[in-house]
Amino acid sequence: MSLILVAVISLGAIGLVAAIILYVASKKFAVYEDPRIGQVAEVLPQANCGGCGYPGCGGFAAACVKAGSLDGKFCPVGGQPVMDKVAGILGLEATAAEPKVAVVRCNGTCENRPRTTQYDGVRSCAIAHATYGGETGCTFGCLGCGDCVSACKFGALHMNPETGLPEVDEEKCTACGACVKACPRNIIELRPKGKNNRRVYVQCVNKDKGAVARKACTAACIGCGKCVKVCPFEAITLENNLAYIDPAKCKSCRKCEMECPQGAIIAKNFPPRKAKPAEAPAAQPAPAAKSAEAKPAAAQPVPAASKAEAPAADAPKAEA
Incomplete structure (x- = not known):
C-alpha cells in the first residue's frame, strides 16, 4: 500500500514540476500576436x-x-x-483596385491548329510540357490537359471538348491566379476586366516567325506589326515576333482588331459591328446629245423604206 502511495505522490510531483516549467517557458518565450x-x-x-x-x-x-x-x-x-x-x-483607407479576370491567350482550336501526333502519357500539362512538345506544330499553345481546371477552386474554368481549350466563366472567376501558376505554357493571364467588362487582347503567345507560326496555327500572330502602326495610343508593342497590348494604355478603339490579317486580336464583350451601307453605283455619264444634234440632217442616213415611200410630188411632173 505504501508503494502505491509513493508512486502516486512521485508522479504528481513530477507533473507539478513539469507544469511549472512549461508555464514559465510559455511566459518567457511567448510571442505577442496583435x-x-x-x-x-x-x-x-x-x-x-x-x-x-x-x-x-x-x-x-x-x-x-x-x-x-x-x-x-x-x-x-x-x-x-x-x-x-x-x-x-x-482604421485605414482601402484603395480601390480594378477588378481582373483570367484570360486564355490561345486560339489554337482543333480547326485552327490541326493535330499531328497523339499524346498517350499522363494527362498533365506540366508533364507533357516537360517531356513533349505537344500534339500540334505549335510549341507555345495550350496542351489541353486541364491543369488550370484542376487548380481552380471556384469552378470558373472548364475544357471545351469541341475546341480543346479551357474557357473562363467570368462570373465565377475571382482572379486568384491559381490557373496562371498552373499553366506551364503561360497562356493564361490576369487582365483588368475593363470598362463595361470589355477588353482587347492578342489571343496568341507564339513567338515563332510569321511563316512558321502560320503553318502551325491559322490564327497565330505573325508579327507583321500592322497593329502597332495603327494604334493611336502606343498601347501595342512587338517583341520576339509577338504583339502584346498593354491594358493600361489601351482605349478599346478596336483599330488593331480590324487591321490584324490573322484575326489574332480579340475584342471581348463588344457589341457586333454595324454593317456598312452598300455604296450606290457610280452614275453613268449622260450621252452626248449635243453632238448628235450638231450633225446636219443631210448627213444622217435615211432608211431604204422611207426612200421608197417618198411622195411622187417630189418627182418632176411629165408633160402631157
Whole structure:
C-alpha cells in the first residue's frame, strides 16, 4: 500500500514540476500576436488561394496589420467589400483596385491548329510540357490537359471538348491566379476586366516567325506589326515576333482588331459591328446629245423604206 502511495505522490510531483516549467517557458518565450490579425482573418473568405501574394488568408491578415497600410494589398476573392471591412478594423483607407479576370491567350482550336501526333502519357500539362512538345506544330499553345481546371477552386474554368481549350466563366472567376501558376505554357493571364467588362487582347503567345507560326496555327500572330502602326495610343508593342497590348494604355478603339490579317486580336464583350451601307453605283455619264444634234440632217442616213415611200410630188411632173 505504501508503494502505491509513493508512486502516486512521485508522479504528481513530477507533473507539478513539469507544469511549472512549461508555464514559465510559455511566459518567457511567448510571442505577442496583435489581436487585430485574428479579427482581419475572420472577415477574409478563407479560400487560402494565394491570389493576394501571401501564404493563405492568415499570412495576408498579418501582412495587412504589420504594414500599417493597405496600398498594394488586395484580396481577389473577397474583392472590394472585404477590403473595406479590413480597412474598418485597422482604421485605414482601402484603395480601390480594378477588378481582373483570367484570360486564355490561345486560339489554337482543333480547326485552327490541326493535330499531328497523339499524346498517350499522363494527362498533365506540366508533364507533357516537360517531356513533349505537344500534339500540334505549335510549341507555345495550350496542351489541353486541364491543369488550370484542376487548380481552380471556384469552378470558373472548364475544357471545351469541341475546341480543346479551357474557357473562363467570368462570373465565377475571382482572379486568384491559381490557373496562371498552373499553366506551364503561360497562356493564361490576369487582365483588368475593363470598362463595361470589355477588353482587347492578342489571343496568341507564339513567338515563332510569321511563316512558321502560320503553318502551325491559322490564327497565330505573325508579327507583321500592322497593329502597332495603327494604334493611336502606343498601347501595342512587338517583341520576339509577338504583339502584346498593354491594358493600361489601351482605349478599346478596336483599330488593331480590324487591321490584324490573322484575326489574332480579340475584342471581348463588344457589341457586333454595324454593317456598312452598300455604296450606290457610280452614275453613268449622260450621252452626248449635243453632238448628235450638231450633225446636219443631210448627213444622217435615211432608211431604204422611207426612200421608197417618198411622195411622187417630189418627182418632176411629165408633160402631157
